[in-house]
Amino acid sequence: MALNILNKLEKDLLKFPGIGQRLARKLAIYLLTRDKEENIKFIEDLKEIDIKVFRCEECFALVESGKLCDFCRNPNREKRILVVHNVEDYLLLSENKIFDGYYHILNGLISPIRGITPDMLSIEKLIDRIEKRKIIEIIFALPGTNDGLITTLYIKNQLKERFTELIFSKIAEGIPYGSGLSEISMQTILTSLKNRENIQ
Amino acid sequence: MALNILNKLEKDLLKFPGIGQRLARKLAIYLLTRDKEENIKFIEDLKEIDIKVFRCEECFALVESGKLCDFCRNPNREKRILVVHNVEDYLLLSENKIFDGYYHILNGLISPIRGITPDMLSIEKLIDRIEKRKIIEIIFALPGTNDGLITTLYIKNQLKERFTELIFSKIAEGIPYGSGLSEISMQTILTSLKNRENIQ
Numbered sequence: 001m002a003l004n005i006l007n008k009l010e011k012d013l014l015k016f017p018g019i020g021q022r023l024a025r026k027l028a029i030y031l032l033t034r035d036k037e038e039n040i041k042f043i044e045d046l047k048e049i050d051i052k053v054f055r056c057e058e059c060f061a062l063v064e065s066g067k068l069c070d071f072c073r074n075p076n077r078e079k080r081i082l083v084v085h086n087v088e089d090y091l092l093l094s095e096n097k098i099f100d101g102y103y104h105i106l107n108g109l110i111s112p113i114r115g116i117t118p119d120m121l122s123i124e125k126l127i128d129r130i131e132k133r134k135i136i137e138i139i140f141a142l143p144g145t146n147d148g149l150i151t152t153l154y155i156k157n158q159l160k161e162r163f164t165e166l167i168f169s170k171i172a173e174g175i176p177y178g179s180g181l182s183e184i185s186m187q188t189i190l191t192s193l194k195n196r197e198n199i200q
Numbered sequence: 201m202a203l204n205i206l207n208k209l210e211k212d213l214l215k216f217p218g219i220g221q222r223l224a225r226k227l228a229i230y231l232l233t234r235d236k237e238e239n240i241k242f243i244e245d246l247k248e249i250d251i252k253v254f255r256c257e258e259c260f261a262l263v264e265s266g267k268l269c270d271f272c273r274n275p276n277r278e279k280r281i282l283v284v285h286n287v288e289d290y291l292l293l294s295e296n297k298i299f300d301g302y303y304h305i306l307n308g309l310i311s312p313i314r315g316i317t318p319d320m321l322s323i324e325k326l327i328d329r330i331e332k333r334k335i336i337e338i339i340f341a342l343p344g345t346n347d348g349l350i351t352t353l354y355i356k357n358q359l360k361e362r363f364t365e366l367i368f369s370k371i372a373e374g375i376p377y378g379s380g381l382s383e384i385s386m387q388t389i390l391t392s393l394k395n396r397e398n399i400q
Binding site: 003004005006008009012015016017018019023026027029030031032033036038039040041042043045046047048049050052053062064086087088091 | 243
């Protein structure tokens, strides 16, 4: 006996990243059969997203109160901006407190194949921030994919024309700690060989 | 920068079957950053569960309208009842139309270890139905686990005392010990239904 609501929930869940047909069905049945109180709680939390979560007007991080995130409200951080492509990478880096400057979320990567053009990213805002904050360095921490490399190069070239003193860098490509060479692409091995470091 | 709502959503999603810490976080970020329209749609569907989905008063299948499911509304099906332990297994069997009798969802399995006792299952309702429908056979299609076997034997013994003419069988062939029905191919389920064994 087919249930409309089962199909609807399955479709909803199939949109989620990392959830395939089988798990979507399992989860839909779980939602249909668990204590209704649990769904009410979940719905409340989902509603909060709409009401409480906004994007920082400067860096596009998620904020729960105010127009700016804690970093952008602080004028005393280092005059460097670390550029990431999405909120997931932003959270990973910012929660680990490995950087004392500002962040900037691009909200995507330039991708000729997927039709994502530079005007769809937050590049204009980045330019504003460099001027306003007197930024001295832009550090790209984008994925090591074609789209990531294209985006890094495009933005660097755009910024170089306007800000002749600005320093550009990107996080180093190399062999991750704990990995054997056989697990790494030859492209990365070549780069890490070229950029080899002296051992003192 | 920690977000309260991110933690709350992660906790909600960790309750889902088959979702671990890493995926829960990924999904929470997905919910936080996707188009708000998508969440509104999802919330509507979740609300429908509360409003529209009920349990059939006879067999405990999910129904979207009325008090009885399509099977239980039909007096002309075979006078046999196929007993499953949950909605997932019920949907798997009923959607594949491999059986022409009635279904019965136990809503669990007797489990001394997990403290699930016979009175927590829908056994009384099953007894009512056998009388009312003049059922001639009970077919157990429970998982091939200890709990499944204990439950089959317990219910069979209870019913045997009351209904001396009742035939008992269980699907047997091809269900590996330790597996749930949803992990098995439909071919195997069909064979095990056809070759069901009488319980002495």
